[in-house]
Amino acid sequence: MIGFDYGTSNCAVGIMTDGQPRAITLGDHGTYMASSLYAPDRDVIVNWLHKNINEPFRTEFKNKRGFLLSKGQEALEDLRYDGIPEHLSFGRFALERYLDDPSEGYYIKSPKSFLGTNGLLPAQIGFFEHIVAAMMAHVKNHVEADLGRSVDQVVIGRPINFQGRNAEQSNKQAIDVLTNAAKHVGYKDIEFQYEPVAAGFEYEATLTQETRVLVVDIGGGTTDCSMLLMGPEYVSKVERQDSLLGHSGKRIGGNDFDIQLALKGIMPNLGMTSELDSGKPMPVSSYFQAVAINDVNAQSDFYSAENGRFLQQLKRDAKSPELVERLLKTYREKLSYQLVNSAEQGKIQLTDHQQLAVDLSYLDQGLQQDISRELMAEANQHQLNHIVELMHEAVEQAGCQPEVIFVTGGTAKSPVINGHLKQQFGDIPVVIGDHFGSVAAGLTRWAGNIFR
Template identity: 60%
Template structure:
């Protein structure tokens, strides 16, 4: 049995060792594998996945995906003629493959962000299910190699609300995709647990008395808050519903901080905030669309041929056409993920430094942008306000104040964010947990309770 954090930014797996959760080493990826996938063509994902399935599941899968498998087989023959391998890459290898040739292949980061999206066609849902299943199959195989045994039972983390405009309908859609994918790749028993609740379970293991804990889990795609009644007398219970005092979640996470930092910190070097020859400000919509890597519709619009013609006109009208030339280069070579990744690496560097340099020499040999730590706060002002609102919403539901605010998630590493959260809850003790491992460890503890 495992706890499986299928995260927006990273995936991790835990198992119990000597009554304590231990995160598994996933071969060369370490304990955390970035939630990314790269394929030489989108059409071949289904064929790679088919090869990973059991014989029984292959029969079922083929009956559902026959047309896609045939298209993928045709694409594999074309790739072979060009000397291109049809295999998939995951984690850092996927990012490296994308950065090597950003205008080739199919790269997807954080598919979890799209699972609750509104207006998806059945074929789009099927594609996301196959992408998720491929990623899960890879992680499952790595975990089984580490444990040297088959894994059949898993507790998978989930946010309070997935990204989607339809509330519970979006949540049902996302859970159905995750469940179908998990069972397809060989998990026979699958349960879900709210990610902030799981993180709370890990914190509960160190408590000596009953404590009201507000868990703030700032993930890659969502921020979730749970007000929990916790203590040593509750740790062996399998029904904790009476202790879950309040829940709230918002579609704001680390990816949004990266996007905003890219927009406010890097996009001015591509023409944002510059002027037209008329003296009017440069229209900003295309810059936002370029960075909106978690919005399928915005990215589709930005990379349309009609938008490229619009950008060419902007360049002709610009006081600094050389800046818009960089935006055109971004469009031509599909570099949105490259720019946001640069912002993310800058954000990470700003954890320990007041300022850092982001090198974008592959876009322009002269382009290096300085970012300051304070920009994290100012660029993500709206996102921080949203986080504040969900914290207070969980407290209002619980109708009590927390004794402790327990913060987890990779973005929580930023001292700017920690200071901000302290200001929001001045009368509660702030504890910053394992930035990546708390959710996985808590899911692992819950798996032991459910499946033992």
């Protein structure tokens, strides 16, 4: 039995050992695998998945996916003819292959962000199911290699809401995708737990008395808050409904902070704040679409042939066409993820630096852009205010004030973010948890409780 944090930014797995959660090493990824996948062709993902799941699931999968497997086989033959490696890559190795040639292959970061998207067609939902299953199969293979035995019981973390709109329908769609993917790779007993509640379970293990805890989990894709009644007397209980006092959640996370920093700090170098020859401001919709890596429809619109023609005309109409040429280069070479990755790496470095220069030489030789903590705070004021609103919403649902605020999630590591949160609740102590490990550890504890 394992706890599986299938996160927007990272994947982590734990198992109970001597009464404590232990992080499982996922091969060369270490204990955390970045939630990224690279395929030389998107059609071959289903074929890789078919090869990497065990019987009887493999036969059942083939019976249901015969057409897609045939289509993928044709793509594999083309790759072999061209001498292109046909294997999939995951985590940082996926990013390395993408950055090696962004215009080739298929790269996706944070597929969890797409699972609850409204308006997805059945074929798109099936495609995301294959992506998630491929990642789960890769992780499961490493887990079983580490443990030396098969694993078929899992607790998977989930946000309060995958999307803001049509939350009930969105949540069902996303949970269905995750459940089907988990079944494909051989999990038999599959349970879900709210990620902030799981993080709370890990904090609960440190408590010596009953305490009202506001858990704030700022992940890569969502921010989730839970007001929990916790303490030693609750640790081993399976029924916890009476101690779960209030929940709130919204699709605001690390990806959004990266995107907003990219818009404010990087996109002016591509002409976003420039003018047309007519003196009118530059139309900005394509700039937003270019960096909206967590929005399927926006990315489809940006990389459409119609938008390519629009960008060509935009360059002709621009007062600074050399800047718009960089946006055209982004379009031609599929650099969206690289732009947002530059912002993300800058955000991470701002944890230890007040200001730094971001390398943008892939757009133009020698191009750099200075960014700062102040710029990040300005770019993300809207997101910061929304997180505070979510905290108050969970408290209002609970009908009582927290005695401690426990903040976790990779994005909360930023001084810009945790500094803003500490200002909001007066003298209530704020505890900063294990930024990446709290959810996985709590899911593991819950797996130990419900599967014992």
